[in-house]
Amino acid sequence: MPLSTKDYEHLKELQSGHISDAMEGMALPRTVLHGYTYLGPTGTRMAGTAFTVQQIPKHASANHADALVTHAQVSRELASEGEIILIDAAGRTDTGTWGENHCNRAKPRGVSGVVINGATRDADEIKLLNFPVFCKGFSPIKSQWDLETLSHNQPINLDGVQIRPGDIIFGDTTGILVIPPEMKDPIISTALKIRDTEARWTNKFEI
Secondary structure, three states, rough: OOOOOHHHHHHHHHHHHHHHHHHOOOOOOOOEEOOEEEEEEOOOOEEEEEEEEEEEEEOOOOOOOOOOOOOHHHHHOOOOEEEEEEEEEEEEEEEEEEOOHHHHHHHOOOOHHHHHEEEEEEEHHHOOOOOOOOEEEOOOHHHHHHHHEEEEEEOOEEEEOOOOOOOEEOOOOOOOEEEOOOHHHHHHHHHHHHHHHHHHHHHHOOO
């Protein structure tokens, strides 16, 4: 289920630190993804629901040129408006499992961003697209040569965090968090209160 307009607007007002503090204060399991590089303009905040993709090494009987990855199809038609594509490539950075063309297909369709547990191509070009992409590294090598897609919209595990289709994903330059939709109302409410408290501290220091 996509985020409501109200939830989306509230999340865009927050920072990853506000949400992290809210979840820690509620003694919820830690769901922060670590080690990702952000490609995009400073100050951009990514929020949406998870569309998951799992990629694995190409099986031994496949031909080198066989195109068994499906992220082009994901960016072109499978991922929907308001979703964030999360690709689990097991952290491999020797092959790029995303690129500029995928962004150019996904962005006009309303996809909210991409998180890649792996590498992307076209880093400089992606930085200019105003489309949030988080990745573990960079490689000019197409993933077609080495990987195949195992599943779409099944639970995946990134950095020890289980991510289910439909989980809420938030990202900014500082980090990425996974918000369970069952807990979104108290988490967002608490995070907004933390933001307001910090704003009062800032105003006090500026006087």
